[in-house]
Amino acid sequence: MRESLRSDFRKHTFFQGVTAPAGIAGVGVSPINPFDLQWEWPINGVSTTQLIFTATSINDQARFTMRSANGTAASPTALPAGAAIGNINFRGHDGTNFSPSGNAAITAITEEAFTPTAHGTQLVFSTTPKGTSSAPIRMKIQGDGNVGINSGGNLVNQKLEVYGGVRINSTGTAPACDANSRGTIWFELVGTADVMKVCVQTAASTYSWKTATLGP
Incomplete structure (x- = not known):
């Protein structure tokens, strides 16, 4: 099977027997990109095959690797700061066309110009709110x-920064206050006087919930 796929790529043919433009290939569809794959689920929903990508590795980890460079294939050059290394994006059909850009996406972006010893990178997650078309x-x-949550392009200076409100909606009973829960914040909705607790160490190996009653 591996050699068959290699052969098809070398001949630049469409896997279902339709000749494709040189250098591209498709499975289930005439390709317009370097590699296109399409599977049409039966209307009645009955099928023995689903569009699932599986990578099985024995005695090693399975990998999905995206690589990016500037320059040319023969002479690649380093990425600058702010370059997208790779992107997984999700595009739905709106009744007229598939979305031209991702409705939701996960993107790896360089944080600095790449050198042999500097590979700073961040991951960003994008989603589209209701009634809009950008993510x-x-x-x-x-x-x-x-x-950073909703931090946009701002630099995040703390371990967690939230641009907007944060709601703590605890239910049930607070866990035991011990070394494992030290620093935990617990909020209880109690009638008209809510209670906020913080698990703190009060002495050596001694822990206790400290309570602040919130009300009028």
Whole structure:
């Protein structure tokens, strides 16, 4: 099977027997990109085949790798800061066309100009709100591990920064306050006087919930 696929790519043929333009290939569809794949699910929903990509590796990890460079294939050059290394995006059909850009996406972006010793990178997550057609950045994980939610292009200086309100809606009973839960914030909805607790260490190996009653 591997040699068959290699042969088809070398001949630049469409896998279902239709000749494709030189250098591109398709499965289930005449390709317009370097590689296109399409599967039409039966109207009645009955099929023995689903469009699933599976990578099985024995005695090693399976990998899905995206690589990016500037320059040419014969002479690649380093990526600058702010370059997208790779992108996984999801595009739905709106009744007229498939979306021209991602409705939701995960993108790896360089944080600095790449050199042999500098590969700073962040991951950004984008989603599209209801009633709109663009997907702004909703969350990013910087190379230093700091996480920003709705921070846009702003630099995130703390381990977690949220641009907007944060709601703590605890239910049930607070866990035991011990070394494992030290620093935990617990919020309880109690009638008309809500309670906020923080698990703190009060002495050596001694832990206790400290409570603040919130009300009028």
